[in-house]
Each structure stands twice: as C-alpha cells, then as structure tokens.
Amino acid sequence: MKKNTRNTKAKAEILKFINSSTRAVSHLDIQKSLGEFCDRVTIYRVLERLTEEKSIHRIVNVDGVINYASCSSCAAHHTHNHVHFSCINCKELSCLENNEITLTLPEGYQFKEAFLTVSGVCKECVDRSLV
Amino acid sequence: MKKNTRNTKAKAEILKFINSSTRAVSHLDIQKSLGEFCDRVTIYRVLERLTEEKSIHRIVNVDGVINYASCSSCAAHHTHNHVHFSCINCKELSCLENNEITLTLPEGYQFKEAFLTVSGVCKECVDRSLV
DNA sequence: ACAATATCGCAACAATGTTGCATTAAATGA
DNA sequence: TCATTTAATGCAACATTGTTGCGATATTGT
Ligand SMILES: [Zn+2]
Ligand SMILES: [Zn+2]
Ligand SMILES: [Zn+2]
Ligand SMILES: [Zn+2]
Numbered sequence: 001m002k003k004n005t006r007n008t009k010a011k012a013e014i015l016k017f018i019n020s021s022t023r024a025v026s027h028l029d030i031q032k033s034l035g036e037f038c039d040r041v042t043i044y045r046v047l048e049r050l051t052e053e054k055s056i057h058r059i060v061n062v063d064g065v066i067n068y069a070s071c072s073s074c075a076a077h078h079t080h081n082h083v084h085f086s087c088i089n090c091k092e093l094s095c096l097e098n099n100e101i102t103l104t105l106p107e108g109y110q111f112k113e114a115f116l117t118v119s120g121v122c123k124e125c126v127d128r129s130l131v
Numbered sequence: 132m133k134k135n136t137r138n139t140k141a142k143a144e145i146l147k148f149i150n151s152s153t154r155a156v157s158h159l160d161i162q163k164s165l166g167e168f169c170d171r172v173t174i175y176r177v178l179e180r181l182t183e184e185k186s187i188h189r190i191v192n193v194d195g196v197i198n199y200a201s202c203s204s205c206a207a208h209h210t211h212n213h214v215h216f217s218c219i220n221c222k223e224l225s226c227l228e229n230n231e232i233t234l235t236l237p238e239g240y241q242f243k244e245a246f247l248t249v250s251g252v253c254k255e256c257v258d259r260s261l262v
Numbered sequence: 263a264c265a266a267t268a269t270c271g272c273a274a275c276a277a278t279g280t281t282g283c284a285t286t287a288a289a290t291g292a
Numbered sequence: 293t294c295a296t297t298t299a300a301t302g303c304a305a306c307a308t309t310g311t312t313g314c315g316a317t318a319t320t321g322t
Binding site for chain 1: 267268269270271272
C-alpha cells in the first residue's frame with residue numbers, strides 16, 4: 001500500500017522558494033526566508049518529502065552543507081550527475097548544465113552516481129572584482 | 132611573524148592513525164579509535180592544523196560528513212583534484228588515483244578546484260555479494 | 263460532510279562543532 | 293640542563309544542526 005502525499009501550505013511555500021531561486025539553498029536559507037511561516041522541523045520533513053518525490057535534489061556543498069535545488073532543469077536527463085559550481089566568494093551554489101563527465105572506475109567497482117562540484121569564482125564575482 | 136607549530140603526542144597519534152588507514156576517516160572514527168587518549172576538541176584542532184600544514188586533506192562525503200585522508204599519495208600531483216570513491220554498502224571512502232578529469236566552465240567563470248566523488252559499490256563488497 | 267491519516271507544532275533530545283580560559287608541555291637558547 | 297616563551301591541551305560551557313515522539317490539525321478520497 002502506497003502512502004499518498006498531500007499538498008500543504010508549507011510544502012507549496014518551500015517548493016516555490018526553491019524554484020524561484022537561481023541558486024541552491026540550504027535549510028538555513030529557507031528558514032530565514034520563511035521566518036515564522038512554519039516550524040524548523042517542518043522544513044526538514046518537507047525537504048525530505050520533496051526529495052523523495054524528486055521535485056528537488058540535494059547537493060552537498062564543498063564545506064559539507066547540504067543544499068537543495070529545483071529539478072526542473074534536470075527533468076530532461078533524469079539524472080543528477082551533472083556538475084555543480086560553488087563560488088568561493090559569494091558562496092553561490094548552482095547547477096551547471098551541459099557538462100557531462102566520463103570516468104573509469106578500477107576493476108571490479110560498480111558505478112552508481114557521480115557527485116561533481118567545482119569551486120572557483122562565479123561570473124558575477126569576477127566582473128565585480130574587475131571593475 | 133609566522134607561528135611555528137609543535138609536534139605533540141596528539142598530533143602524532145592522529146596523523147599515524149590517518150596514515151595507517153586505507154580509507155578516509157571522520158572525526159568520529161578518530162575519536163573511537165583514540166578513546167580517552169585526548170579530548171574531542173583537541174581532535175578538531177589537530178585536524179585543522181594538519182590540514183593547514185597539508186599533511187592531510189579533507190574530503191566531503193556524499194552525505195556531507197567530512198573525512199580526512201593522508202596526502203602521501205597526493206604529494207606527486209600536488210593537487211587534491213583526484214576522484215574519490217564512496218561505497219554505498221560498507222561506507223568506505225577512498226582516493227582513486229590516476230583519474231584525471233577535464234571539464235569546461237561557462238564563460239567568465241574562474242576555476243579553482245574540483246571535488247569529484249563517485250558513489251557505488253567497492254570491489255570488496257561486490258565480491259562478497261557474489262559469493 | 264465525514265472519516266482516515268498525512269502533516270504540523272512543540273518540546274525534548276542527540277549529534278556535531280565552537281569558544282574562552284586556566285593549565286600543560288614543546289621548543290629554543292642561555 | 294634549566295628557564296623562558298607560547299603553542300597546544302583539557303574542560304566546561306555554549307552554539308548549531310538534525311532527529312524523535314506525540315497530541316493537535318488539516319488535507320483528501322469517498
Ligand atoms: Zn560569486
Ligand atoms: Zn543540480
Ligand atoms: Zn564497500
Ligand atoms: Zn583524496
């Protein structure tokens with residue numbers, strides 16, 4: 001028996017925030033944005049549900065902080081093996097599309113998923129520092 | 132004026148543990164291994180120092196847990212851009228040598244470092260499950 | 263509308279990481 | 293060797309982040 005999920009205000013609001021953001025957001029980002037809208041714990045649980053439903057995907061940043069991003073752009077390739085970019089200046093974490101990677105594992109290893117994050121300076125920050 | 136670091140028992144013991152391990156280890160792994168040898172806080176501070184001194188390097192696992200591994204094998208290429216492997220079964224996290232990756236960033240972006248971790252099943256676990 | 267139950271809020275807890283400060287112990291040179 | 297300097301430690305207290313249990317609430321299929 002499958003358990004059916006419900007469309008609640010918290011879920012809608014959180015998904016809207018994630019979808020409207022150009023970068024991946026953390027639990028803390030969401031909490032700050034929503035304010036007193038809902039409880040801290042609810043955010044954790046909604047994020048878990050949204051991830052299970054594949055409405056969003058989780059990205060572990062280079063510092064270990066878990067972030068979430070919309071899956072709208074991923075819908076096409078159906079995988080989350082694409083590259084993520086983490087700006088060391090503004091801390092932006094975003095998805096880089098059209099960046100496939102190929103690699104070979106040692107003999108006997110089974111591949112499941114690739115997590116690739118590149119750190120550096122994003123275009124905005126580069127432009128700002130040149131001005 | 133540079134601040135000189137000292138060779139203490141805690142530092143020696145922690146580095147020995149990391150170097151003698153075939154996989155990357157977490158703060159918790161070290162704590163369990165050392166027992167009452169030194170304080171929890173000391174481990175945090177030693178890991179920070181060892182990382183600064185580039186005796187070890189940090190690897191963020193796919194679940195966000197920070198691990199540490201020896202840099203002995205990295206000494207040759209002087210970068211930590213190599214691929215890491217995370218076993219979904221035994222949780223092993225290790226460095227994969229001889230696995231260079233090339234990728235292109237969008238126009239205007241500056242590259243600094245690449246963090247690539249592949250999840251899957253390690254050889255040991257594959258063999259075990261086939262028996 | 264109503265019953266079933268997924269979800270929520272709250273409180274309490276657990277895990278992980280940080281900070282301040284008095285004490286200890288490396289490293290250095292006399 | 294011994295005294296001096298100060299990096300490093302231990303401990304306590306705190307901060308942050310994530311989890312769990314449970315009674316109350318709200319969504320959804322009928
Ligand atoms: Zn930036
Ligand atoms: Zn992505
Ligand atoms: Zn394994
Ligand atoms: Zn490595």
